[in-house]
Amino acid sequence: MSRYLSKRYTSLEAYVPGEQPSDMKYIKLNTNESPFPPSPGVLSAICEEEVKNLRLYPNPDGIKLINKLAKLYEVKPKNIIIANGSDELLAFAFLAFFDDGVVFPDITYGFYPVYAELYGISYRQIPLSEDLTVNINDYIGISKNVVLANPNAPTGIVLGLDDIEKIAAGNPDHVVLIDEAYIDFGGKSAIELTHKYDNLLVIHTYSKSRSLAGARLAYAIASEAIIEDLGKMKYSFNPYNVGRLTQVLGAAALDDEAYFIEKRKEIIAVREHTEERLRELGFTMTSSCANFIFARHHGISGAELYSGLKEKGILVRHWNKSRISDYVRITVGTGEQMDILIAAITELL
Numbered sequence: 001m002s003r004y005l006s007k008r009y010t011s012l013e014a015y016v017p018g019e020q021p022s023d024m025k026y027i028k029l030n031t032n033e034s035p036f037p038p039s040p041g042v043l044s045a046i047c048e049e050e051v052k053n054l055r056l057y058p059n060p061d062g063i064k065l066i067n068k069l070a071k072l073y074e075v076k077p078k079n080i081i082i083a084n085g086s087d088e089l090l091a092f093a094f095l096a097f098f099d100d101g102v103v104f105p106d107i108t109y110g111f112y113p114v115y116a117e118l119y120g121i122s123y124r125q126i127p128l129s130e131d132l133t134v135n136i137n138d139y140i141g142i143s144k145n146v147v148l149a150n151p152n153a154p155t156g157i158v159l160g161l162d163d164i165e166k167i168a169a170g171n172p173d174h175v176v177l178i179d180e181a182y183i184d185f186g187g188k189s190a191i192e193l194t195h196k197y198d199n200l201l202v203i204h205t206y207s208k209s210r211s212l213a214g215a216r217l218a219y220a221i222a223s224e225a226i227i228e229d230l231g232k233m234k235y236s237f238n239p240y241n242v243g244r245l246t247q248v249l250g251a252a253a254l255d256d257e258a259y260f261i262e263k264r265k266e267i268i269a270v271r272e273h274t275e276e277r278l279r280e281l282g283f284t285m286t287s288s289c290a291n292f293i294f295a296r297h298h299g300i301s302g303a304e305l306y307s308g309l310k311e312k313g314i315l316v317r318h319w320n321k322s323r324i325s326d327y328v329r330i331t332v333g334t335g336e337q338m339d340i341l342i343a344a345i346t347e348l349l
């Protein structure tokens, strides 16, 4: 730390992303990326012309991409904003809406408390139930801004739309932000509810189900007024936050709906098959609707499993955090990668 750092940040604990080591080639099952490349249309969208066009600034609104997203989700373009990953949209939302505090579960995406700390926003972490589910009664009629990842991370457990609706209806004077990073792997999106609830803000990312984590692209869908406020943050921070190529690739990905559906189906099938094999080995796990499995075994600690797998060239995620330190989170890879994983775990046991 330099002696110049602002006082208010000296005790800030930054977010720690899943490790990306380069000491050897690992099977990466630790950051929930897709094991599949982007769709063929995305690959062919990178042409000489588009690269030459990089001399120009991007369209700051990303209007072509927004028009496509609007069609896909049956909303108006003014109900959508794109950004440099959903982390950036979360940053804009925390900045724009949470002056009077925010609540989220004690076990959820680790970035939420970091943004609250960064911006000096007061927050309360509401404990998940014993079985790691969200008890929706904790969120209804509390007159608070709410952030929920749905499906939740790292549990993969999903809430139904009826529950999301109760939470949005139950806090009409506050923003209810639903982070749907994993919604394509099993849940039902709350986007349709944004027509009815002007306080509901839904965030999607291209990083998981669209195989574009490296491109950095996400979008938020909400009432026009909320999107306008997020735009105000963006234009006060970094108007050209989504690069030209990324906008082109994002649009191309939407044109390959068949590829998207096929790969999503494949990941869900591999998840279910892997869960079965883990159960046979004595694991228990949460009921995941995401592209990862959150599992534990009575015979080996989460920390041992994590480090044992790392020695064997497989990265999974482990948190040294109360209530979940027994678990590891395993990203669903290809069938082949899961075979290697199961063999490695069998040896460790």
Ligand SMILES: *Cc1c(COP(=O)(O)O)cnc(C)c1O
Residues within 6 Å of the ligand: 032, 084, 085, 086, 087, 088, 109, 149, 153, 179, 181, 204, 205, 206, 207, 213, 217, 218
């Ligand atoms: C991966 C993830 C994000 C971050 O996604 P980016 O679009 O890559 O920034 C946000 N929220 C949750 C719950 C995630 O798991």
